[in-house]
Amino acid sequence: MERESFYQLLKSLPPREADLVEQEFTARKLTVDVPFARLHEVQGENKRLQERLFGYRAGFFTLLCLVAIWGVALVVNRTPPLHLNSCEALKYYLGALDETSSSLPVETRQLLDTQAAACPDDGLGGFDDGNPHQ
DSSP, rough: OHHHHHHHHHHHHHHHHHHHHHHHHHHHTTEEEEEEEHHHHHHHHHHHHHHHHHHHHHHHHHHHHHHHHHHHHHTTTTOOOOOOOOHHHHHHHHHHHHTOOOOHHHHHHHHHHHHHHSSSOOTTTTTSOOOOOO
């Protein structure tokens, strides 16, 4: 296909220019198949690029797998955080507030104290931090 297009191009040139082009090709010992003369070199470069790409892909997927394993290990070994339920939180914050210097109105404080007293035991066993509202 390229050979035919080259010859068509050569025929379309004026005779003097066509002769010059043909002389240049013969002087340099070039043929129409010049791009194919380096085919072995191009194939070797292609193979090297494919090997590099394979290495990059292997490295990428190795890192991806390591991140996935790390994430799974974090999820599996995660100790559940100590989340206070609403009753425990109410008892904690009421214990943290000083009854005399609190900005809460007395009625609100009494209401919250009765709600905290109605809460079930928090199940922390013998843990006592000195909070009288627990």
